[in-house]
Amino acid sequence: MATVTPDISVAPEAAPEKASAQRPYPGALVVVEGTDGSGKSTQLYLLKRWLEISGYRIHFTEWNSSPLVKSATRRGKQRRLLTAVTFSLLHAADFADRCERQILPLLHGGYLVLADRYIYTAFARDAARGCSPKWLRNLYSFAPVPDLTFYFRAPLDIAVNRIVAGRPKLKYYEAGMDLGISLDRQESFRMFQERILSNYDQMVETDHFVLMDGTLPVNRLQRQMRDLVRERINLEPFAPKRKKKKRHEAK
Amino acid sequence: MKRNNSNAGTDGRKASATPKSGNGAGSSDFASRFYGIPLPGVNIEELSGPLIVLEGSDGSGRSTQVTLLTEWLESEGFAVQTMGLRRSLLVAQDIDGLLEENAVTRMTLALMYGTDFYDQLERRILPAMQSGLVVLADRYIFTLIARAAVRGIGRDYLHGLYEMALRPNLTFWLNVRPEVAFDREFKKAHSISYWESGRDMSLSNDLFQSFIRYQSMIKREFEYLANRHGFIEVDGEGSVSEVNGTLRKQIAERLGIRNTHYRPSHALAHLWR
Numbered sequence: 001m002a003t004v005t006p007d008i009s010v011a012p013e014a015a016p017e018k019a020s021a022q023r024p025y026p027g028a029l030v031v032v033e034g035t036d037g038s039g040k041s042t043q044l045y046l047l048k049r050w051l052e053i054s055g056y057r058i059h060f061t062e063w064n065s066s067p068l069v070k071s072a073t074r075r076g077k078q079r080r081l082l083t084a085v086t087f088s089l090l091h092a093a094d095f096a097d098r099c100e101r102q103i104l105p106l107l108h109g110g111y112l113v114l115a116d117r118y119i120y121t122a123f124a125r126d127a128a129r130g131c132s133p134k135w136l137r138n139l140y141s142f143a144p145v146p147d148l149t150f151y152f153r154a155p156l157d158i159a160v161n162r163i164v165a166g167r168p169k170l171k172y173y174e175a176g177m178d179l180g181i182s183l184d185r186q187e188s189f190r191m192f193q194e195r196i197l198s199n200y201d202q203m204v205e206t207d208h209f210v211l212m213d214g215t216l217p218v219n220r221l222q223r224q225m226r227d228l229v230r231e232r233i234n235l236e237p238f239a240p241k242r243k244k245k246k247r248h249e250a251k
Numbered sequence: 252m253k254r255n256n257s258n259a260g261t262d263g264r265k266a267s268a269t270p271k272s273g274n275g276a277g278s279s280d281f282a283s284r285f286y287g288i289p290l291p292g293v294n295i296e297e298l299s300g301p302l303i304v305l306e307g308s309d310g311s312g313r314s315t316q317v318t319l320l321t322e323w324l325e326s327e328g329f330a331v332q333t334m335g336l337r338r339s340l341l342v343a344q345d346i347d348g349l350l351e352e353n354a355v356t357r358m359t360l361a362l363m364y365g366t367d368f369y370d371q372l373e374r375r376i377l378p379a380m381q382s383g384l385v386v387l388a389d390r391y392i393f394t395l396i397a398r399a400a401v402r403g404i405g406r407d408y409l410h411g412l413y414e415m416a417l418r419p420n421l422t423f424w425l426n427v428r429p430e431v432a433f434d435r436e437f438k439k440a441h442s443i444s445y446w447e448s449g450r451d452m453s454l455s456n457d458l459f460q461s462f463i464r465y466q467s468m469i470k471r472e473f474e475y476l477a478n479r480h481g482f483i484e485v486d487g488e489g490s491v492s493e494v495n496g497t498l499r500k501q502i503a504e505r506l507g508i509r510n511t512h513y514r515p516s517h518a519l520a521h522l523w524r
Contacts (some may be wrong), residue, residue, distance in 0.1 A: 068355060072345040072366070079342050084291050086417065090342070093362035100356035130291035138411035142358060173290045 008123050008133050008199045009206035017106050024030055028233050029144055031118040033154065034176075035197050037159035038214040039221065043152065044221045045115050047229065055240035059106045065099040065173035066110040077173055084129035087173070099143060102145030107144060115191035119143045120203055129179060144245035146234050150225065152203060154214030156197055160190050282443070287414025290369075292491055293377060300332075300380035303502060304391040306473070307425030308466055309447050310432030310439075312494060313486040315522050317389045317437065319495050320502070323513045324385055329506065332379035335389035339370035348448060357451075361399040365412055368392065372416065377434055380417075385506070392416050395479065397472035401465070402452065421505055423498060425487035429466035491524045 004090050030047075032040040044060075048067050051058050064073065076082040080091070119140040127133050154162075164170070164186060172178065175185045176192025204211060210228060212221060229235070263329045284295050303320075307313045319330045339413040346363050355363075376386055392413040400406050425506055427435075436443060443458050445451070449465025450458075477484060495513070503511045514524050 033424060048314075066359075068359065069345070069363070071348075072342045076341050081349060081370070081374070083369075083373050086341060086366050089362055089366040089405075093359050093366060096358040096362050097356065102359055125327065132288045132291075135288065135411065135414065138408060140407060 008127055008202045009072070021157050021233070023107075023144075023147075025104075025107040025144075026110040027113060027235060028148075029103070029107060029113045029115065029146045030148045030150075030233065031146045032121075032152060032231065033120045033124075033200065033209070034052045034212075034214065035149075035156075035159050035193050035200065037155070037162035038154045039218070039240070040150070040152040040214075041116050042218060043150070043212070043221055043225055044048060044114060045126075046218075048114055050222075050226060051238075054236045056112060056235065057110065057240075058112045058114060058238065059102065060114045060116070061098055061102055063121055064091060064094055066094040068097050069094040075169040080178070081171060082173065084126065084131050084178075087129065087178075088122060088126040088136065091126075095119070095122070095143070104144065106179040109236060112233070112235070115146070118146060118149070120149070120209075122201070123203065124196045124199035126194060126233065127232060130175070138165070148229065149207060149209050150212050150228075151199070151200060151209035151214045153197075153215045155192055156190070158215060159197075159234075160193055160204055164189070174214055278372070284418055285414070286410070286416055286418055290373060290377075290415045292445075294506040296457060298377065298417070300382070300384045300386055300422040301505065302376075302380070302386045302388065303505075304393075304419040304420060304422040305425065305498075306386040306393050306482070307429065307487055308429070308432050308469060309444070311425040311427045311434035312435075313487075314389055314494055315491060316498060317387050317496060319491070319515055319519060319522060320387060320512075321497060321515060322519055323495075323499060324387075324502075326513070327508050330382075330384045331387055332376065332384045333387045333389060334371045336364065336378055336394065337367055340374070341370040342367050357399065357402045359393070359403060361402075361404055361409075361412075364395050367418070368395065368413070371478060376417070388419070389417065392423070392475050392484075393422070393473065398467050400472050401449075401468040416467040421448065421501060422480060422482045423483040423501070424473060424484050425494065426470075426473075426484055427487040429463045429470065431488055435460055469507055491522060512517075 017191040032044045048058065048060050062077065067092060076086065076090060081119055102114070122140060123133065123136050126136055170189050172187045175189040177185065177188050179188070179192060181191050182188040200209075203209060212224065214221075216224075264321055289295060305313045313378055317333060321333065331479060337346050342363055346367060348358060349363060396406070396409045396413065399409055420512050433443070434448065443462055446495060447465075448458055449460035450461055450467070452465065454464045454487075455461040473482075476482070485494060489493065489497075496511075499511045499513060502508070
């Protein structure tokens, strides 16, 4: 097994801090990243609830959820047909489908798009499986650069315990059994997550992650997240329009 | 192929020794068996079998030739493994499904074909080559690159996607004019396929026009690829036996087969036109 740590942080195209004005679309893209058990999905759910209750134009999209690609992924996992490369390509096809049919049209249509996991998941996870970081960067080069990327980071033990406690048995690919690093699922999962965590850490600088402490209480973390969204994203265009009032005035 | 862009006079003889790119396709240099980085976990030295690729549009006679070459090689004592598009265990049926719907977009389709390709390569072709089988590919990455490129996906992107593909030892391009391909395809199926006429690209409402325009675009991509990757261009408009003779001669030379004489068995005699 290769012991050389892959350099995940291949310099991406310039990703300026506050770039929404320079983008070729009026929408905005906010993504959450982090290892399993880092709390990111809970936090994005709460952010989504906050925005949708207030009537904002938003769309939520999740990693590995395209119906077009689903049956292939399921078959590949059940029958253990997947290699590092085909695992990666199927997830890229899934992403491409969501990107071309949801994310890009909605960004052009002026939506605030929230993504639970994005291309950085592939960079961290597929590189941990042995794919070349450079190949991965090229594979996903068609993806729009997020306006804001939250990286929820929890120490390895905490994250692993959160997952292992809630699950009777870890799945084969989830545990990284295909890497052949350990015959024990929990041990394999832990080592796999450790690699992923280190890959994520390498991208904090190069991909402008906003680091979030996944060990903080849920509501405190959510407050931080909402403050940051308000601060970094101009929410005005996504706010509900007050048409009714105007109509009344006209009458 | 004419590719001597008038280099002022006739001193092209010396110059031609220099930078003919892509000619590595015929070399048996194992260090360059992959285009870019190697596939994870593959030991290049174990890949002894040769990889022979046949490219060409629908109606170029490609599949017929693969069938005949397989029989010839087997009669000469070589075991053959074939590959093609949409033949992977992993996603072939899913791509069939996608092609029937109109929901799929170009990048998704390109990546599903990529998955189909690498699944065959990693789980069927590499093991076959390690066992010394001759691999015959009925289409390869070049068709996939050409199809995606005419739909606006960048060539650099596509070459990056396929940089872990194996470099073929021989790549034949059965070149036919789009009009000839149209005649042959129509005779075979009595209709023209949605994808082979590029109808997703809205080129023309007239199916004949659409087919010709689409196949001409593909052909231009192939001309570029032929130069870059050192294809051996074969006139696909010749008879089946003529084309087969040309292919056998080249392959025999590569594999060290002395006897290039071949007559198809009774089972395949109907192909011998």
